[in-house]
Amino acid sequence: MNRFEVITPADLASASQLLAQDGHVAFAGGVDVVDLSKQGIASPTALVNLKGLKELGGIEVRPSGELRLGATAKLSEVAEHPAIRARFTAIAEAAGETATAQIRNLGTVGGNLLQRPRCWYFRNPDVNCLKKGGDTCYAISGLNRYHAILGGGPAFIVHPSNLAPALIAMRASATIVGPGGERTVELEKFFTLPAVDPKRENSLKSGEIITEVIVPASPSSVRSHYLEAREKQSFDWPLVSVAIAIDRAPGAKTVRDARVVMG
Known part of the structure; x- marks a missing residue:
């Protein structure tokens, strides 16, 4: 690993300016950044510490029923949140399947979505x-x-993200802030396939930061679930995963809407 400095920005605008500089890399939980640096894939000259930025934290189920996940919300918090488990079940299940308890206590929502292959x-x-x-x-x-x-x-x-299939199945969007201002992108359009550009996995531009993930309110008739198969029951990445969200008419067998997302 090369030598690097750690910079803690005072606010989101400062963080964006820092991340627009060559060699500056964001970190919060730091799980994948450390791995990539040890493996010689990343050689940051500076790590920009996002953990202290209040705009990026927290979990909120709003009065409208909409769910907000801050980018630095811990995966363990998502997995254990009572309202998410009850109303956005697939998301809680996906977060709970990630890695080990120790890593879920470090890993964040944004970091899980931004892992490299x-x-x-x-x-x-x-x-x-x-x-x-x-x-x-x-x-x-x-x-x-x-x-x-x-x-x-x-x-x-x-892509190794456990959360991505579940969030896409629940029609989530990401809020992104950068030098060009704020934009919102549907999460299923956020990821970039190798056919478009083999060198990257998402549509983030220089200096941009995911601030939050918004999951729209779902009718009470919607049920969701996340499943994955892996070789080890302990720490392992899924061989395959699937998230499903189904809206079935109350008291009937008719499915009004269904989304199935494979990982």
Whole structure:
């Protein structure tokens, strides 16, 4: 790992200005940033500490029924929140399946969505794969047990986020603040496929920060669930996951709306 400094900005505008500088990387829980630095994939000159910014924290179920998840809200808080468990069940289940209890107490909503792929070729500092600017996705002819089976290519990575499928199934949007102001993007449009740009996984621009994730209110007739399959029951990333949200007419077998999102 290279030497770096840690900078704690006074406010969101300062954080955005810092993150627009080359070599400056955001961190809150710091789980993936540390991994990427140890593996030689990231070489930050400065870590911008977002943990103290009040605008990014907290969980709120508003009177309208809308759910707000601050970007630095802990995954353990999401998993254990009574209102989320009752009314946005898939989201609580997805957060609760993430990693281990210790990491859920560190990891944040924003960090979970912004993880980089766990592909072993990408994570190997000695392999210059397509995702790192090379010209070959080695998973195609190499070890690809954990890679994309649907809609992949030209890089066949998969996104490791547990939360993303559940949030997309519940029609969530992300609020993003940066040098160009504030914008809102539907979470299913936030992620960037390798066919668009193999070097990145999302649509964040330089200096931009996810401040919150907003999940719209759902009718009481909506039920949701998240399931994943993994090799180990302990700390492991899912081989496959699925989130589903179904709106069924009360007292009837008719499904009025259904969203199924695979991870």
